[in-house]
Amino acid sequence: SSRSFECPHEKMGKIKAHELREKKNSDLLQQLDSFRTELSQLRVSKVSGQGGPSKLSKIKVIRKSIARVLTVYNEKRRNALKKASLKSKFIPLDLRKKQTRAMRRALSTYWANKKTVKQQKKDAYYPLRKYALKA
Helix, strand or coil, X not given: CCCCCCCHHHCCCCCCHHHHHCCCHHHHHHHHHHHHHHXXXXXXXXXXXXXXXXXXXXXXXXXXXXXXXXXXXXXXXHHHHHHHHCCCCCCCHXXXXXXXXXXXXXXXXXXXXXXXXXXXXXXXXXXXXXXXXXX
8 A cells, every 4th residue: 555654453353452451551552542543544534435345344443442452551550550559548539439329428337336435334234134935
């Protein structure tokens, strides 16, 4: 072809996620950039009408590849954040459990089981009575 821009992933078919996970973040971003430029070129050729059916079908493949790269990149970023936040007292908001609003605001089991001094005294002075029943 007469294009000056040649993508290394053009010869292969679809990109596999497990292959992407082995790459560095900088490589992923570079690949993402190349996919995006290719997508814009394909869209231009679609509008101008010079793209054949093969180019039109390639748009879908490139879009899915972009999604795959972004997914792996975000996974890596989140895992790195998780590792970093293990030592700290607080976890970033986006890494916390979602649950429901009510569940997030509910008392923790520690505070739910806590007793006042008065209740502790009552429990100590008046323990549960045990009855022996005749059989």
